[in-house]
Amino acid sequence: IAADMPLGQVNIGNAYRSQGLYTQAYQAYDHALKLDPYNLPAMINMADNYHLQGLNDKSLQQLILANTKIPDSALLRYSLGLAQVRSQQPSKAIENLAKAAVLEPDTARYGYTYALALNSQGQSKAAIEQLKKSLRYNPRDRDLLLALVTITRDSGKTAQAKAYAKQLLDLFPTDRALEGLYNSL
Numbered sequence: 001i002a003a004d005m006p007l008g009q010v011n012i013g014n015a016y017r018s019q020g021l022y023t024q025a026y027q028a029y030d031h032a033l034k035l036d037p038y039n040l041p042a043m044i045n046m047a048d049n050y051h052l053q054g055l056n057d058k059s060l061q062q063l064i065l066a067n068t069k070i071p072d073s074a075l076l077r078y079s080l081g082l083a084q085v086r087s088q089q090p091s092k093a094i095e096n097l098a099k100a101a102v103l104e105p106d107t108a109r110y111g112y113t114y115a116l117a118l119n120s121q122g123q124s125k126a127a128i129e130q131l132k133k134s135l136r137y138n139p140r141d142r143d144l145l146l147a148l149v150t151i152t153r154d155s156g157k158t159a160q161a162k163a164y165a166k167q168l169l170d171l172f173p174t175d176r177a178l179e180g181l182y183n184s185l
Contacts (some may be wrong), residue, residue, distance in 0.1 A: 004035075005035070006032040006033075006035045006036040006039045006041075006042060007032075007039075007041070009028045009029065009031045009032035009035065009042070010028070010029065010032050010039070010041045010042050010045055012028040013025040013026075013027075013028030013029040013032065013042070013045055013046075013049070014045060016028060017045070017048075017049055017052065022049055022052065022053050025045075025049050026046065026049055029042045029045050029046040029049060030046070033046070037069065038069055038070060040066075040070065040073060040075065040076065043062065043063075043065075043066035043069075043070075043076065044066070044075065044076070044079055046062050047059045047060075047062040047063045047066070047079060047083065050062060051083070051086075056083065056086055056087060057087075059083055060080075060083045060084065060086075060087050063076065063079055063080040063083050064080065066079075066080075067080050067096075072103060073103075074099075074100040074101075074103035074104035074107065074110060075100070077096045077097070077099040077100035077103065078096070078097065078100035078109075078110050078113065080096045081093045081094070081095075081096035081097035081099075081100060081113070081114075081117070082097075082113070084096060085117065090117065090120070090121055091121075093117055094114070094117050094118060094121065097110070097113055097114035097117050098114055100113075100114065101114040101130065101134070105133065105134070105137055106137040106138070108134055108137070108138040108141045108143065108144055109143075110134075111130055111131065111133060111134025111137075111138075111144070112131070112134060112141075112143050112144055112147060114130055115127040115128075115130040115131045115134070115147060115151075116147065118130060119147075119151050124151055124154070124155045125155075127147075127151055128148065128151055128152060128155070131144050131147050131148045131151070132148070135148070140171055142168065142171070142172065145164055145167055145168045145171070146168065148161075148164040149161050149164045149165045149168065149181065149185075152164060153185065158185055161185050162182065162185040165178065165181050165182040165185055166182060168181075168182075169182050
């Protein structure tokens with residue numbers, strides 16, 4: 001397992017965490033960060049370890065610190081954005097989710113989550129634009145298309161919603177739920 005290497009310590013921490021041994025997991029992640037202060041998996045897993053214990057403030061602080069060390073990591077920005085959503089900080093969350101989507105525009109989950117955050121703040125037009133942008137990189141992504149159907153429908157653009165639903169149905173022709181969605185529009 002190479003316990004003297006950062007990745008080995010991350011793996012040990014993950015094993016402890018999966019058993020609910022959070023203190024031991026923390027110690028392993030901390031050891032990994034002492035071996036390599038810029039170890040991305042250790043940073044993310046330590047924050048997740050806090051979150052799983054309900055220590056969301058500590059999780060958030062860990063992610064803020066991690067983002068100061070590695071400001072151009074899409075994964076860290078995304079993780080920080082999610083933590084900020086949980087901490088009821090929507091404007092900060094949107095800022096970090098946007099950064100993740102810009103840093104890795106081809107990662108569908110980043111664009112999708114950013115769009116949902118925008119929509120939840122009443123910015124449906126911007127959410128639709130983000131979903132379209134993400135769809136250019138991921139034209140077969142079910143979640144992106146479903147979000148486009150829902151948000152365009154809720155924005156009163158039924159014809160556009162139906163077109164996206166047709167696109168979904170063409171991609172997944174045996175899915176009866178999508179057929180029902182298409183027929184409901």
